[in-house]
Amino acid sequence: MIPAQIGDLVVLTLRDPAAALRVLQGERLPMSVRWMMLGLAVTLSTLLSTLSLLLFPVAPGDAMGELFSVPLTLAWVQFGTIALAALCMTVVGRxxxxxxxxxxxxxxxxxxxxxxxxxxxxxxxLMLLMPASANLMFLIACALFLYLVVAMTKALHGFTSTPKVVVGFVGSLFVLGFVLSLIAAALGILPEVSP
Incomplete structure (x- = not known):
């Protein structure tokens, strides 16, 4: 794909995620390229997060902030979480x-x-130019994530009911959060809660 096609695909994704998924599927990308796409997303996200932490350091004593201030740790956690999300999307949908x-x-x-x-x-x-509006962008990103995941899950599995997909997604998030917290507790990476 050339950059212009990628831009068109981004616009199509925002307008009609199901059609965008069909275009992506039509590319018949090999599995290695799909993993590389995920790796690219994680790498770029980690670079931006690291730059953000350099510009806006975490407060001392913030255990989770300090943990994720290590770029390699952040990258592996993101990669694992996203791969697990794809697996959950498949298994729960099935x-x-x-x-x-x-x-x-x-x-x-x-x-x-x-x-x-x-x-x-x-x-x-926006954090650099208009710090107050950065929170709005975060909310927009969360809403967009939910919209795209629900729409693409519907298209991927051939579902017709948006409310059922939303309920399944929210339920999966709770189960996934519980499992990840158990894993984090077993590895000793959860912050200690003072009494």
């Missing part, structure tokens, strides 16, 4: 009668992450 597969879920999630990297860059610029 449990409810969907027809999607992991390679296409990875493609959808990787593309969504690349779009969010663009918003992350805009948020960083």
């Amino acid at each position: 449990l409810f009668g969907g027809r999607g597969n992991f390679p296409d879920a990875l493609l959808a999630i990787g593309w969504i992450e690349l779009i969010l990297v663009g918003l992350q860059a805009m948020q960083l610029v």
Whole structure:
């Protein structure tokens, strides 16, 4: 794809995520390229996060902030979380009668992450120029993420009910959050809570 086509695909994704997913699937990208797309999204996001931490350092004693201030740790956590999200998108969708597969879920999630990297860059610029509006950009990014994940999950699995996909997504987030917190606790990376 040339840059102009990528720009058109971004616009199509915002207008009609299902059509954008069909275009991406039509490219028939090999699995290695899908993993590279995810790797590119994580790398760019980590670079922007590191730059953000250099410009706006975390407060001393913020355990999670200090943990994620190590770029390699942040990159691996992001990569693992996004890959796990693609797996959940596949498995949960299949449990409810969907027809999607992991390679296409990875493609959808990787593309969504690349779009969010663009918003992350805009948020960083706004933090420098108009700090108050950076929070608004964060809310827009969260809303866009939810919109794209729900729309692409529907398209991936052939679902027709948006409310059911939203409920499935929220339920999956709770289960995934619980599992990740158990893993974090087992590895000893959760911050200590003072009594």
